[in-house]
Structures are given as C-alpha cells and as structure tokens.
Amino acid sequence: MVSRVIPVDDFDLVIFGATGDLAHRKILPGLFRRFVAGQIPATSRIIGAARTEQDDHAFRDEAARAISEFAGVKANDPRLAQFLDLLGYVAIDARGEGGWTDLKARVRDGAVQAFYFSVAPALFGDIAERLANFGIVDSRSRIVVEKPFGRDLDSARALNATLARHFDEHQIYRIDHYLGKETVQNLMAVRFANILFEPLWNAQFIDHVQITVAETVGVAGRGSYYDKSGAIRDMVQNHMMQLLCLIAMEPPYHFDPDAVRDEKLKVIRALEPLEPGDIVRGQYQADGREPGYLDDSENPESRTESYVAMKVRISNWRWQGTPFYLRTGKKLRARTSEIAITFKEPPHSIFEDAGAPKANELVIRLQPNEGMNLKVMIKEPGPGGMRLVQVPLDMSFADALGTDGSDMPDAYERLIMDVIRGNQTLFMRGDEVEAAWAWTDPIIDAWEDSKRLPEPYDAGSSGPEEALRLMHRDNRRWREIRA
Known part of the structure; x- marks a missing residue:
C-alpha cells in the first residue's frame, strides 16, 4: 500500500533556534523528507533564525551536514541541493532589536506564515512580542511552541497569558511529538472507525489498561536540566497524559480539532486525586560499570525521580472501576512505548479440561516497530482433544502496509505539515495544558513535603520492587519490558 x-x-516557515539540536536532528531532516515526497512546494521558504552570525550559504552548509547525518542522504544528492535552495538565514537577537527588520523583509504576506519556537520557554514571550511589534505577523500567522509548557500550573498560566497577548488560541500550536506517531493516530481510527471495539471500550469489559514508556538511556549530558524536571514533569504530565486521554475519551461529534480536544479535556478533569499508595518514584543506581542517577545529574543529594509508576482512576460512567497503570523510566531493560488494554476474562469457561482461558489483550506499540496485536484464544492445532492456546493476531505497519517503515513520516514531519494546513487536532490547547498541571501539581507537592527519597533500582531492570507491589496488591502484573 x-x-x-x-x-x-506555499509557506514561509521561520525556525527560531535553527542552529540547535532539535532543528538539526528533527526539524530540518523532516522538512527535507517532506520536500522529497513532493509535499512541500518548491516556492516555499524556510528561514533559520538564531544568535549565530552567519549568512545564507553558511546555514545551508550547516543544514546539509545535519540532513546528511540524520536523514541518511548523501551530500551530493541533487534533491538535497534543490531543498537547500529553499533555505535562508537571519541572525536574530531574541531580546534585542537586531535582525528583526531583516526578518520582516524576508517573510512574504501572501504565503502561509509559521514560526517555530525551537528555543527555551523563557524566550517565548520575547520572540512573540517582537514578532508583533515589528509587524511581522498578522491574524493568519501561526506559532509552534515546544514543551515544556511551564513546570507547574502557575508558570503554565503565565506562559499561556504571555502568548495570548499577541496571538489567539487558534494560532498557537503546542507540539507534543507523541501525538504525531502513526500508531497514536491509529488508536483513534481503531476505536472510532470500527464497530468491533467501541461497544467493549468501557469498565464492563476492560479489566485494566497499562501505558509504558521505557528508555534504556540515562540522563547523562542533560542531567542538570532533567534534575529540575524529573519523570513526572518530563513524561507523565504531557506525553503519557495525552495517551491516556486518547484511550479514555468519549467519541467526539466530529474529527475536528476543538471537538477532539474538548473530549480530552473532560478526561483530565475526571481524573481522581492520587492516593499516597498509588504512586512509586524510583531512581536508577550505579552498578559498578555504569554511573547512577546521582552521578549523571551531578547532584549527590538529588531526590528527583528517574522512574515513576502510578495507578490512575477516572471518575466517569465509562471507566468507573477500571484502573489505568502508568509507568515510565530511564535506564530500564529495553526501549519501548506501548499501550496494553486487558479485557476481562470470560465469566464462565465451558472448556474445563482444555486449560483456563486467558484474557484478551489489545497491545498498541508506539516504538520500536509500530503496530498492534490482539491476543485471542484458539484451539491448539493437532489431534488429541480440545486444548486452548493464546495467540496474537499481529499487525505491524511494516508488514500490513507493504513498507519497511523507512518511508513512514516521522512524528515531526506530520505535525509540521499539520501546522501549515492549519489543523490543530494533534496539538494541545491552553486549557488542556493547565488542567493537566492542576492534576499533577498536588502529586509533586506531596513528594516535596514528604522528603522521601526515590526507591533505588538497578540499571537494566524493570524498575523498583515497590512498583511491582503496586500491581501485585491488585492481583495484576506489569507486562514484561522488552524491545
């Protein structure tokens, strides 16, 4: 397929922070791939903006090196030369006056205008103010802002208010790359385009849901940043909250940006406050071969968590009594992100001598090897009577869609193209961000008041023992973390 x-x-895209890591690794390579695919008109312009003093040619050379490295294209590929012709550069002083007049002269009035803030959130207000004061933007312009969207409710409100002084909500695209993943969008398709699952998608038939985002890397190289954040701010409050919302939301009346985001907001507002025993914090420790979190963060007194597991309850008719278990951590056994929906077991088994039926399970795999599988019970092949065995009905996108996955758009590619189209469905709204922080803040405050240290766990493990007990007390088990 x-x-x-x-x-x-046709568009003009200005990338603030164009010499930074995100631009090199994701934004520029992603734009190149969309250009090669024929999605970007050759008349479009991509303008880099950063503090570095350089001209267009130097920026194009820099972009060529990044695209060669992260998009796997050879430097002499003629398509790369064609793409580089779209690029320009302006040296900008984000908190001063330098470069803004030059930028205004480069941005065209007739094209779609998008401004990507690939910079620290502390600069969002300065850039937004100068874009408005220098007359570079109008009511049709769009801005893309990267997380973190604040570090608590107060800072999130302040950030939203800063952006709202110069842009309407329909112009602000808060990007969360998890929502751009193919499988995340397929989750909505599976739920709302198939009669098979939606009648069963409730507490009557679903026993529990597990959401896992596991990483094998530690925080070395970004320890000072991460130590001010931790797992709940870095992952739970945004990425995992979005996955939870897409699983738990009611069907929107239409696949429309505000309709979808209205339903996600209802889920966040229905989350029950966490009980003290429903959350486990962990911190990976040195094992003699590799450093521990305290070494990587360069803070021997740190109480910041590199792992968190929690049991979440949703107070509404659909999900009353069905728990959602969330876990994420660094330096775990394998790199994997998945959602597992475990259905309830049949109320009565007619196959007394064939083995106990196991619960059906729908597993949605975000990375690696995006795809889905549904575990069902069948008869084991062969003579000798009825023997039951559980097998997966597996659909990896690589097999089902006839591709090796290399031509599947990256999340950033898809989301940036949605910005150009003016489609906000996969972007977070301001009230949604604030509602997520309103639920998360009391959890963080309780940790800080308790003065408790995170539970230690070994690098390469599945996390702290206490997280296992979180599930065992409910007579459930975490799914094995594996690549």
Missing part, C-alpha cells in the same frame, strides 16, 4: 501525499500550500 502506497500512502497518498497531499501537497500543502
């Missing part, structure tokens, strides 16, 4: 490529309108 070959995916259809629908070109976007």
